[in-house]
Amino acid sequence: SQQGEEDPQALSIQEGENATMNCSYKTSINNLQWYRQNSGRGLVHLILIRSNEREKHSGRLRVTLDTSKKSSSLLITASRAADTASYFCATAPRGGTSYGKLTFGQGTILTVHP
Amino acid sequence: DGGITQSPKYLFRKEGQNVTLSCEQNLNHDAMYWYRQDPGQGLRLIYYSQIVNDFQKGDIAEGYSVSREKKESFPLTVTSAQKNPTAFYLCACRARGETYNEQFFGPGTRLTVL
Secondary structure, eight states: OOSOEEEOSEEEEETTSOEEEEEEOOSOEEEEEEEEEOTTSOEEEEEEEETTOSEEEETTEEEEEETTTTEEEEEEOSOOGGGOEEEEEEEEESSSSOTTOOEEOOOEEEEEEO | OOOEEEEOSEEEEOTTOOEEEEEEEOSOOSEEEEEEEOTTOOEEEEEEEEETTEEEEOTTOTTEEEOOSBTTBOOEEEOTTOSOOOEEEEEEEEOSSTTOOOOEEOOOEEEEEO
16 A cells, blocks of 8 residues: 555646645654656656754745654645646655665645746 | 666567566665556565575566666566566666665666567
8 A cells, every 4th residue: 555645636826826735654654755747757856854853945945744643744745837746745665674675655646837 | 878778668479488687777776676657556565686606586476587696777577477468667777775665766778569
């Protein structure tokens, strides 16, 4: 089963608006990462938040993590048409022998209209 | 330029044939990964390797095989035993060490079974 579940599955907004995507997971994590994928391309790492962090910023990106609820959110502020892509959360498990493995969610498709 | 490459970009296979997908990286990363992505879905881990001459099965290894004879190369063979091989295949690599959790992705290979 999928560790990370994003919602919404699809999000359509106008340029300049903010976009918020959510991710829920099931097991204890070392960190949670967000990736972006343009259509038909590879994934690009956006931001990583560790289990002992609650909020992190990078440019127009803001990520929050609530380990008690096993959930994270990605906020993209002042969106641009170029932000149109699929966004995936991925969790890295805590401890064990699976060091380095990531489990990906099904993704949110974001469309930003000019 | 440092990076990770995959070839070919598109691959067509007849039923019953084995095919090998190439993945090469010059980032000097120890760990490498193969994922499968189906339309509208997230990534599922096929195989991963943390060091040369060692690799582990991921969540969906049946019908696939890999080798890791060189640090920079991690080819994936899709065998005739894989019942539904049509998908987008992504290779990734990652530096060893706690600080380095980000995975770097190649551009992908789209495999179609005719």
